[in-house]
Each structure stands twice: as structure tokens, then as C-alpha cells.
Amino acid sequence: MFENYAYTVADRFLRYVRIDTQSDPRSTGFPSSAGQLDLLRLLAQELRDMGLADAELDEYGYVYATLPANTAKQVPVICFCSHADTSPDCSGAGVKPLVHRQYDGNPIVLPDDPAQVIRAEEHPALAGKKGEDIITASGTTLLGADDKAGLAEIMDAVHYLVAHPEIKHGNIRLLFTPDEEIGRGVDHVDLKKLGADYGYTMDGETAGSLEDETFCADAVEIIIHGIAAHTGFAKGRMVNAVKVAAAIIDALPKDQLSPETTEGKAGFIHPLHLEAGGEKAVIEFLLRDFTLSGLRGHEQLLQAVMERVLRNYPGAQVEWKVTEQYRNMKTVLDRYPEVTAYAEEAIRRAGLRPERHSIRGGTDGCRLSFMGLPCPNIFAGGHAFHSRQEWISIQDMQKAVQTIVHLCSIWEEKA
Incomplete structure (x- = not known):
């Protein structure tokens, strides 16, 4: 299915992380920083360029778009959501992403600050990535995989579905948000305008993980x-x-x-x-x-x-x-078991073993769930979020793209 596909996810990600979108908890504006709008405008334009004619950036900085259904079935409308801002915990200005091809298992020394060394013994997930292509920042900033990986994965999945109309799906809605990192990500979301029945945030960590429980x-x-x-x-x-x-x-x-x-x-x-x-x-x-x-x-x-x-x-x-x-979204998601069950099946179809986890944190999906859009969290593949040692595997991002595509197909099959 994906054997001959030329993934765009890595190129998109490398482009997105160079835009400074750090949110500002002291700002009273919405979005809290101008750089977020730069990225969100770019995303809206890229969607229009792919043929999603209704892609728009609204007055609050939200991007809404529709990938129209290509099936005669009545399929629930699902939404994929990621956020454009990066954490104020670590600088996001002047990110210089580096691609470490065919990671050899040795410590990764970040050149702009050689004291920053990513070691497998301190990042256990890295030990299993030998031979994969690892992206890091250069040592003085975070990378921005949280959550520009999710953005790039959703965008590439849309790109794939547009190019492969033989894969049947219902209406797919996209929602890109600002200011998630400072707890304001869905303050002005218009769920009536969004018009989705169920949602998924692409904002998790390890490939294969699915999170349906969060802190209160x-x-x-x-x-x-x-x-x-x-x-x-x-x-x-x-x-x-x-x-x-x-x-x-x-x-x-x-x-x-x-x-x-x-x-x-x-x-x-x-x-x-x-x-x-x-x-x-x-x-x-x-x-x-x-x-x-x-x-x-x-x-x-x-x-x-x-x-x-x-x-x-x-x-x-x-x-x-x-x-x-926010509140623990599990109390909502337990009433809609198919939402997480279909996500687990999509992860399996991508060749991974699904693992359900609790999040020691929150996502836009927490509040969206309580607003009426049940919304678990699917892996995006990043690690060491909010730090200068943040890293991500290109192959894991590709698996996330596959998961999104399979999930769209599963909802259509089950309808």
C-alpha cells in the first residue's frame, strides 16, 4: 500500500520547525505569539494547494479544512487535530534541524552546544532506532516535534489520500490549533463549524502508543x-x-x-x-x-x-x-469504545503493536472530549519534548502517516 509512496512528512517537518511558534503565557493576545500565525497561514495555503478548497485561517488562528468524502456510505465525520505552538519551557527561536542518517547507536552530540549529548542509556527508546534516520535540533533550542510532527503527519496523510482516491473514506475534517502548550488551545474552537463526530489528536510520543486517559x-x-x-x-x-x-x-x-x-x-x-x-x-x-x-x-x-x-x-x-x-478524558471516551478500538486497529495495520497509555499531561483532546468531541491521542513519534535533546525518527513519522490513512479507511469500512 505504501511501498512506492514518496513520503513528504520529513520535508514538511523540517520546514515547519524552522518557524518560531513558541507560545507566550504572559500574552493576552490570541494567538499569544505572531510566529504561530506564520505557520498556520502556511498550513492553510498548503492544504488549498492540495485541493482542499475550504481550508481557512479564522480570526483566532485556527485552521479548518475538509477532505471531502469519496464514498456513498454514510460515515461519521472524523477530525484530526494538532497544535502549531511550541513550549515556552525551552527556546524555539532559530531552530536548526539536523538529520542523522542511519543512526549507528552511538551518542548524538549536538554541534551548537557539545554539552548536549543524546545517549541511548538516557533515552531508552533511542536504543531501538539503530539504522533509522533521527532528527534533532542543533543543541541550543528545542526541536518542535511537539507538535509539528503531528502537523506534518496529518498533512502527508492528506497528501496520500488525495493521490489515492481508491482508498475510500468519509468526510475528514482537519483542525490545527494555536496555544495548546499554555492551555488555551481550544478556547475559541467552533465545534458546530468543525462538524465532526469524533476526533484524534496526533500529539503522542512512542510509535504505537494510544492515549485515552489524562490528568485532571x-x-x-x-x-x-x-x-x-x-x-x-x-x-x-x-x-x-x-x-x-x-x-x-x-x-x-x-x-x-x-x-x-x-x-x-x-x-x-x-x-x-x-x-x-x-x-x-x-x-x-x-x-x-x-x-x-x-x-x-x-x-x-x-x-x-x-x-x-x-x-x-x-x-x-x-x-x-x-x-x-482540563479533566480526564477517559470518562468521556469510555462511552465511545469504537473510537479507541478503531485507532488500535489502524496502528496494527501500520505494522505496530498498539499500546494504550495514560498521559501525564494533557492535549487539546482533553477539552475537546468534554466539549462534545470524543478525542483520544495517537502517537506522533517525538521524544524528550520541551528540551534541547528532543528527537524524532523519520520512520516513526511515516508510521504515523500510515496510521492516519488506515484509520480513515477503517471508519469507512465499519460504516
Whole structure:
């Protein structure tokens, strides 16, 4: 089926990662950074060039497009979704992608910062990629496989389906989003306009993986109001908000309930950002757990820590704000077992063994699921996301292309 196909996924990916699309959590605009629009405009134009006449970039920076059905069957409309932004955790400016042909198993030294070395013993998935073609950045930036790999894979799958009309499928809708990395990816999605029955995000990691369970996630903001006073006359008057903030963070558990001490289905309380001065300090936390009861427990623990610390700082005042971010999509997806079952079959047809996993994070699919579009997450093939050691196998991206094509075909077969 794909034996003589000239994949475009790698060329697309190498082109996309050179565009700086880092999202900005401090921005109030949408999208949060102008570079995202540069890539999203390019994607819309490439879709139109492939014949998807309705491809558009809307006022919020979303790309919507349709690959029209080529079957007489009534097939549910499925959507493939990926995000255009890269994480603010690591620079995405001036990405220089490097292709390491026929990886030989030795450590990969990144030339722009030789201290950055990708070793198989530190990246276990790399050990199985000997002989494959590995793409990395040059050592000073992230690569952007999260999630420009997903974009490139969807685009190449569309390219394949356009060129092979003998493969029958229903209407396929595409949705490319901005600002997923800062939790705003679907804030302005118009599901009525999208018109899909089910969806899939291409935003996972290891080839063959399928994720139908995520954290429940909240953000907590603690605003501390101290009392300012001249340092020379501060005794009995000053309440230093910097010290209050530091004491709250220091009072958190040291050996548990943090990202650096947990794995599997253990949740955490993560101080993400701190802005502090003597009179006012703001701490931003991420709270994560796979159950709502666990999430509520983390909130109660954090609040108890805060209140205990405040007893040592009479006069300090605090504001406590909780913002819901996303919820575990498994509670929705369990009602539509065919959505994940068809994805597993597509992965098998691509020659891989499907492996269902839970995500210690979230995707646009979390919120889309609760908005009415059941949406599990399929592998895109990237590894070491949000870091300068991010890498991806070209062969894994090609397997993702195959998975998308097979999935479109399976929905038509089952209709």
C-alpha cells in the first residue's frame, strides 16, 4: 500500500520547525505569539494547494479544512487535530534541524552546544532506532516535534489520500490549533463549524502508543499581600511577601507530590512561576491528578500549607484562585469504545503493536472530549519534548502517516 509512496512528512517537518511558534503565557493576545500565525497561514495555503478548497485561517488562528468524502456510505465525520505552538519551557527561536542518517547507536552530540549529548542509556527508546534516520535540533533550542510532527503527519496523510482516491473514506475534517502548550488551545474552537463526530489528536510520543486517559488539571494562584515599611524602621511593622511566598514553597513535601518525584498515576503540586516583591508576591501552581478526588486533595493540602505558614506572618493577607484547566478524558471516551478500538486497529495495520497509555499531561483532546468531541491521542513519534535533546525518527513519522490513512479507511469500512 505504501511501498512506492514518496513520503513528504520529513520535508514538511523540517520546514515547519524552522518557524518560531513558541507560545507566550504572559500574552493576552490570541494567538499569544505572531510566529504561530506564520505557520498556520502556511498550513492553510498548503492544504488549498492540495485541493482542499475550504481550508481557512479564522480570526483566532485556527485552521479548518475538509477532505471531502469519496464514498456513498454514510460515515461519521472524523477530525484530526494538532497544535502549531511550541513550549515556552525551552527556546524555539532559530531552530536548526539536523538529520542523522542511519543512526549507528552511538551518542548524538549536538554541534551548537557539545554539552548536549543524546545517549541511548538516557533515552531508552533511542536504543531501538539503530539504522533509522533521527532528527534533532542543533543543541541550543528545542526541536518542535511537539507538535509539528503531528502537523506534518496529518498533512502527508492528506497528501496520500488525495493521490489515492481508491482508498475510500468519509468526510475528514482537519483542525490545527494555536496555544495548546499554555492551555488555551481550544478556547475559541467552533465545534458546530468543525462538524465532526469524533476526533484524534496526533500529539503522542512512542510509535504505537494510544492515549485515552489524562490528568485532571487545575491551576492555583496564591496572591500574597504583605505590609511595606522602610527597612530602617520596619521592626514590628513589615510583613515581607517574598518571605511568605518562599515559606509556602519550602513547606511543600520534598520527597513526594512533585513532578520530579512522581511517575505513573501519582499526581503532584508544582510551583510553576513566582513574582515577588516586599509588598506583593504571586505564586502560580499546577495541580495534577488522574482523579477529581485526588485533585481536590492536592488543593486542600496546598491550602493547609498556606494557612499554616500564614500563622507565622500576622498581618499578611492572601487571595486564593483556582482555575479549571482540563479533566480526564477517559470518562468521556469510555462511552465511545469504537473510537479507541478503531485507532488500535489502524496502528496494527501500520505494522505496530498498539499500546494504550495514560498521559501525564494533557492535549487539546482533553477539552475537546468534554466539549462534545470524543478525542483520544495517537502517537506522533517525538521524544524528550520541551528540551534541547528532543528527537524524532523519520520512520516513526511515516508510521504515523500510515496510521492516519488506515484509520480513515477503517471508519469507512465499519460504516
